[in-house]
Amino acid sequence: MKNVGRFRSLILFILMTFFLVLPPLYAQEEEGKNFKYEITRDIMKSLNESAEQGDIPENLVVALAPLQGKVFINEQAFRQELVGALGRQLSAQYQSRLVDMSKIRVDWFDMTKITIFIILIAFCGMVLFFSWKAKTDPNQFIRRIPGLDAISEAIGRCTEMGKPVLYVPGIDDMNNIQTIASMVILENVARVIGEYESDLIVPIRPPFVVPVAEEMVKKGYLDAGRPDAFKPENVRFISDEQFAYAAGVNGIMLREKPAANLLLGSFFAESLVIAETGVLAGAIQVAGTANEHQLPFFVAACDYTLIGEEIYAASAYLSKDPELVGSLKGSDWAKVVLSIIMLLGVVLETFGVHFLTEWFFIR
Amino acid sequence: MKREIPLAITAIFGIFMVAQLFIPHYLVQDISGRLQDWAVVIVAFAYILGVANIIKINSGVICRRGQDWEYKIVMLIALVIMMLSGILLGKDPDDSLPIFDFMYNSMYVPMQSTMFALLAFFIASAAFRAFRARTTEAILLLVTATIVMIGRVSLGEFIWERLPDITEWIMNYPNNAGKRGIKIGASLGAISIGLKVILGIEKSYLGGD
Numbered sequence: 001m002k003n004v005g006r007f008r009s010l011i012l013f014i015l016m017t018f019f020l021v022l023p024p025l026y027a028q029e030e031e032g033k034n035f036k037y038e039i040t041r042d043i044m045k046s047l048n049e050s051a052e053q054g055d056i057p058e059n060l061v062v063a064l065a066p067l068q069g070k071v072f073i074n075e076q077a078f079r080q081e082l083v084g085a086l087g088r089q090l091s092a093q094y095q096s097r098l099v100d101m102s103k104i105r106v107d108w109f110d111m112t113k114i115t116i117f118i119i120l121i122a123f124c125g126m127v128l129f130f131s132w133k134a135k136t137d138p139n140q141f142i143r144r145i146p147g148l149d150a151i152s153e154a155i156g157r158c159t160e161m162g163k164p165v166l167y168v169p170g171i172d173d174m175n176n177i178q179t180i181a182s183m184v185i186l187e188n189v190a191r192v193i194g195e196y197e198s199d200l201i202v203p204i205r206p207p208f209v210v211p212v213a214e215e216m217v218k219k220g221y222l223d224a225g226r227p228d229a230f231k232p233e234n235v236r237f238i239s240d241e242q243f244a245y246a247a248g249v250n251g252i253m254l255r256e257k258p259a260a261n262l263l264l265g266s267f268f269a270e271s272l273v274i275a276e277t278g279v280l281a282g283a284i285q286v287a288g289t290a291n292e293h294q295l296p297f298f299v300a301a302c303d304y305t306l307i308g309e310e311i312y313a314a315s316a317y318l319s320k321d322p323e324l325v326g327s328l329k330g331s332d333w334a335k336v337v338l339s340i341i342m343l344l345g346v347v348l349e350t351f352g353v354h355f356l357t358e359w360f361f362i363r
Numbered sequence: 364m365k366r367e368i369p370l371a372i373t374a375i376f377g378i379f380m381v382a383q384l385f386i387p388h389y390l391v392q393d394i395s396g397r398l399q400d401w402a403v404v405i406v407a408f409a410y411i412l413g414v415a416n417i418i419k420i421n422s423g424v425i426c427r428r429g430q431d432w433e434y435k436i437v438m439l440i441a442l443v444i445m446m447l448s449g450i451l452l453g454k455d456p457d458d459s460l461p462i463f464d465f466m467y468n469s470m471y472v473p474m475q476s477t478m479f480a481l482l483a484f485f486i487a488s489a490a491f492r493a494f495r496a497r498t499t500e501a502i503l504l505l506v507t508a509t510i511v512m513i514g515r516v517s518l519g520e521f522i523w524e525r526l527p528d529i530t531e532w533i534m535n536y537p538n539n540a541g542k543r544g545i546k547i548g549a550s551l552g553a554i555s556i557g558l559k560v561i562l563g564i565e566k567s568y569l570g571g572d
Contacts, residue, residue, distance in 0.1 A: 073389055073392065106387045107387065107388075108386065109385060109386060110385050110386065110387045113384065113385050116384075116385075117385055120554070123554060123555075124558055127555055127558055128558075128562070131564055175402070177556055177557055180556065181556055183568050184565065184567050187568075206409070207409040207411075207412050208405075208406050208409035208412075210412050210413060212568065215569075219567075233419070233420045233423060235416075236417075236420055237413040237414075237417055240413070241471075241475065243475045244471075244475065244478075247478050255431065269482065272482060272485045273478065273482055273485055275489075276485040276488060276489055279488075279489075290545075290549035290552065292542050292546055292549070293542075295545065297489065299493070300492065301492075308546075308549040308552070309548040309551065311552075315565060315567065319567070323564055324564065324565065327558075327559055327564055328555070331551055334551060334555075335547075335548060338547070
């Protein structure tokens with residue numbers, strides 16, 4: 001706990017450094033660097049008007065159209081793009097005129113994103129508040145999630161049958177939050193498997209996930225008091241290619257016949273190929289993903305499916321750690337507040353009042 | 364310290380990457396761009412780990428003559444041939460078809476397409492199971508799916524000209540509403556877990572002490 005307190009102080013220190021050190025740097029910046037270049041819709045409109053009045057050639061406006069909305073952070077790159085788009089039509093005079101028109105001063109804070117910023121701060125505040133509150137009241141209620149309860153059931157089945165458990169952490173890299181959530185679940189799964197003394201096979205697509213998954217499985221077995229049961233050869237890098245990976249996972253399902261398949265993470269077109277092979281192999285299957293386009297496939301092919309955000313709730317649900325359960329409660333309350341705002345927005349729009357939707361509109 | 368240093372690195376870079384979304388200034392954007400380049404370099408190095416993992420696991424099976432050890436030899440040979448042809452012969456100075464491209468386009472791509480093509484059969488078998496009208500929900504699913512499937516092909520319009528409109532309505536309203544609900548929930552869940560990782564509330568991903 002002492003370490004956690006020290007860590008929070010460090011975070012505070014970083015934040016203070018960030019906001020105290022960067023503004024003076026901003027003040028001393030090199031003149032001319034704090035601009036961006038963008039041909040906005042308004043600029044295009046005024047160019048069109050000029051073309052209609054015959055001030056500039058019409059084909060120049062047509063050639064500029066593909067550049068509308070593109071942002072350039074330095075003048076040289078913008079000029080090169082202009083020359084590339086307009087070629088011989090572009091005289092030095094027009095070029096300078098366009099550069100001057102498109103030059104926009106870059107502010108220290110992007111005010112067009114203020115809505116997101118306020119929502120983000122409020123959301124973070126709620127998560128942190130409930131997380132802090134959970135420390136004083138550790139008996140927080142968390143609703144039953146059948147898919148997560150089924151994981152223990154599936155592992156028990158494997159132990160009874162003397163067969164391994166297959167854990168597929170999706171096909172995305174560690175930069176996808178679903179893969180991080182999946183790794184956290186993997187640790188809990190490995191702990192339960194260690195307690196039941198079963199085998200766990202983890203096929204992996206992105207190589208970057210291999211050491212993380214190895215560490216998770218090792219820690220899970222260690223927490224279960226069975227470090228000797230950890231088999232490094234069961235955390236396998238298959239292939240970085242999507243369908244080569246799917247073929248590899250299918251091969252494991254058909255050759256090694258795991259009695260339970262846990263498909264938790266970010267899945268794409270390979271989801272049904274893997275899940276249906278699991279059905280053919282006769283395994284009990286628990287799947288979960290936040291990729292809504294793959295959920296129907298999992299619902300059709302698996303015994304239990306974690307839908308959307310349930311995959312993110314898994315670590316709190318399985319570990320029952322008060323701080324994590326509290327943060328889960330915080331994010332749920334934030335969802336309630338946002339749902340109320342959305343309903344309010346629908347009612348106000350129906351009656352022709354637009355201020356709420358306009359406030360949420362990101363320019 | 365084994366945990367504090369990685370946690371601090373996560374917090375510093377996590378907060379910075381969130382902040383750069385709101386700060387368009389060149390200084391911040393420049394650092395952010397460099398950090399993303401670093402990430403690409405680090406991920407590239409992870410491929411060495413991947414190859415090492417494949418060699419370690421499969422050579423172990425071959426040495427102890429484990430199950431299907433013959434296939435493991437084929438796989439390791441394929442790995443070495445692809446790797447060497449890419450490194451040594453990948454660039455052809457005459458710009459004719461290099462051996463690596465030939466193996467990729469003529470062997471790997473058709474095999475990948477074969478795997479993808481299996482999806483059509485898997486969809487049919489999964490749909491067959493899902494559409495068994497055992498409960499009220501399954502009947503609703505069956506009826507809706509039948510309308511959408513027929514409405515999306517020319518036969519639908521032939522049966523009843525308004526069927527494609529009904530299909531579009533199902534896809535645009537009830538289906539979209541459900542999808543958006545899941546998406547909003549999942550996005551907020553993702554922000555929540557990201558925040559927990561950045562602030563060190565969730566730290567089990569770091570592994571053992």
